[in-house]
Amino acid sequence: MEKDISILAKIAYVDKILDEFEDELGDLPKAINSQEVVVSEKKDRITETEGILNDIKVFVSTAKSTLVALKEKEDKLSQQQFLVRNNKEFDAISTEIKSLKSEHEKLSVKMRTEGIKEGNLLSILDDQKKELEDAIERLAEVHRQYDELTEEQSEDVQNYNKIRKQLRTKINDTLYDRYAVIRARIPDAAVQVKRGSCQGCYRQIPSQLIVDMRNQLDRIFQCENCGRILIPDWVEFDEDDLLADKTED
Numbered sequence: 001m002e003k004d005i006s007i008l009a010k011i012a013y014v015d016k017i018l019d020e021f022e023d024e025l026g027d028l029p030k031a032i033n034s035q036e037v038v039v040s041e042k043k044d045r046i047t048e049t050e051g052i053l054n055d056i057k058v059f060v061s062t063a064k065s066t067l068v069a070l071k072e073k074e075d076k077l078s079q080q081q082f083l084v085r086n087n088k089e090f091d092a093i094s095t096e097i098k099s100l101k102s103e104h105e106k107l108s109v110k111m112r113t114e115g116i117k118e119g120n121l122l123s124i125l126d127d128q129k130k131e132l133e134d135a136i137e138r139l140a141e142v143h144r145q146y147d148e149l150t151e152e153q154s155e156d157v158q159n160y161n162k163i164r165k166q167l168r169t170k171i172n173d174t175l176y177d178r179y180a181v182i183r184a185r186i187p188d189a190a191v192q193v194k195r196g197s198c199q200g201c202y203r204q205i206p207s208q209l210i211v212d213m214r215n216q217l218d219r220i221f222q223c224e225n226c227g228r229i230l231i232p233d234w235v236e237f238d239e240d241d242l243l244a245d246k247t248e249d
């Protein structure tokens with residue numbers, strides 16, 4: 001029967017490969033996420049600019065009719081001025097006309113200012129739309145990179161996950177749990193012993209321990225320095241056989 005430590009060696013091997021696949025994706029998932037934020041911010045700024053532009057539009061159209069109304073009132077008063085009976089009435093109408101003219105002037109100035117503001121905002125809006133387009137294009141680009149990589153990987157990842165699942169059913173739970181706990185801290189939780197050293201921390205292993213490892217095949221050893229599970233040098237497996245195993249069922 002296959003020793004637990006041999007099964008663990010295979011699991012550790014598979015995990016290393018799966019970790020490498022994940023490393024290949026690198027910062028892409030994070031890059032997608034932050035680019036999505038960028039796109040959303042650019043959209044918000046456009047909405048904001050469009051809101052201000054809309055306010056200006058409403059103001060201008062109201063102001064236009066107000067200007068017409070003011071002018072009409074003024075004309076009406078000018079005509080009334082011919083019909084006055086005394087100077088007092090004439091002066092009163094003059095004052096009113098003056099105030100209407102000043103209101104008209106003020107509103108015209110405000111309209112011109114708003115017109116300039118509108119022009120500036122339209123050019124800002126143009127820039128913002130271009131920026132949004134670029135941001136969307138960049139997002140599509142990282143998505144493409146991510147999709148390409150995951151597509152390339154997907155078959156292999158599925159295979160290795162399948163192999164791992166089978167190995168998991170074969171291994172003793174206590175050992176597997178110990179491995180999982182260490183792996184939460186250290187990705188390579190089980191390492192080979194090579195030339196008398198732990199391949200995790202490269203510390204020399206006491207020679208008595210090496211002898212014990214060769215004689216006590218069912219005992220699990222951990223590196224006294226780094227705590228990794230040690231895979232004795234007698235454990236060997238063919239990587240191609242491991243891959244071929246999964247086709248059996």
Ligand SMILES: [Zn+2]
Pocket residue numbers: 198199200201202203223224225226227228
């Ligand atoms: Zn070590």
